[in-house]
Amino acid sequence: MNEREIESRVAELLSSLPEYVMLAAAAKTRTPQEVQAAVRGGVKIVGYNYVQEAERMYEVIGNQVKWHMIGHLQRNKAKHAVELFDMIETIDSVRLAEAVDRRCANIGKVMPVLIEINSGREANKSGVMPEEVEALVKEISPLKHMRVQGLMTMGPFFDDPEKTRPYLKATKELFDRLSEAQIENVQMRYLSMGMSDTYEIAIEEGANIVRIGTRLFGERPY
Numbered sequence: 001m002n003e004r005e006i007e008s009r010v011a012e013l014l015s016s017l018p019e020y021v022m023l024a025a026a027a028k029t030r031t032p033q034e035v036q037a038a039v040r041g042g043v044k045i046v047g048y049n050y051v052q053e054a055e056r057m058y059e060v061i062g063n064q065v066k067w068h069m070i071g072h073l074q075r076n077k078a079k080h081a082v083e084l085f086d087m088i089e090t091i092d093s094v095r096l097a098e099a100v101d102r103r104c105a106n107i108g109k110v111m112p113v114l115i116e117i118n119s120g121r122e123a124n125k126s127g128v129m130p131e132e133v134e135a136l137v138k139e140i141s142p143l144k145h146m147r148v149q150g151l152m153t154m155g156p157f158f159d160d161p162e163k164t165r166p167y168l169k170a171t172k173e174l175f176d177r178l179s180e181a182q183i184e185n186v187q188m189r190y191l192s193m194g195m196s197d198t199y200e201i202a203i204e205e206g207a208n209i210v211r212i213g214t215r216l217f218g219e220r221p222y
């Protein structure tokens with residue numbers, strides 16, 4: 001897809017979203033020219049799955065956008081991750097939370113984080129199991145250098161996007177339950193779910209961050 005087309009796809013998608021919904025452009029594998037085009041189209045948040053790939057793109061794009069970590073974060077990458085990212089959407093264990101907190105303490109930063117839910121309970125996927133999220137949030141909520149601000153989920157992949165709806169709905173229910181629990185230091189603001197094929201369903205089910213790649217940039221190259 002050429003740059004003009006990316007720019008206009010972004011603008012078109014943004015104008016179709018309810019104003020409270022934030023778009024995170026899922027930019028894995030894209031070139032600097034492609035990501036620049038998305039920024040010209042109005043992208044304000046860029047999501048990356050790997051710290052190193054984000055670092056390379058940060059060299060080009062810098063602080064024109066906010067940077068979200070949307071892939072599984074390895075603890076040994078926490079130092080670099082906290083220097084770059086404005087939000088980590090994929091906290092899924094106490095040990096990872098503690099590593100992020102410690103690295104943030106070193107640089108005097110308070111990191112907004114989301115908890116990744118393994119809503120499909122898939123063995124090969126990261127994320128915390130739905131029944132474990134409340135205990136996790138309670139345990140990490142006292143950490144001084146991070147703020148839990150919501151939940152993120154991928155959900156299982158189906159050819160028919162409608163089949164993901166129950167997993168998105170269940171994640172929204174968890175989100176509401178955590179809001180009602182009023183855990184100190186926790187503000188449930190963001191629910192990040194929905195990708196190219198599922199974002200409309202996700203918004204119907206309560207998402208206010210959608211993470212979209214293919215629909216903006218075209219199919220990913222191998």
Ligand SMILES: *Cc1c(COP(=O)(O)O)cnc(C)c1O
Nearest residue numbers: 026070195196211212213214215
């Ligand atoms: C790639 C990716 C997306 C976007 O997927 P598309 O189908 O290309 O829109 C969203 N979230 C995560 C975590 C991703 O890795």
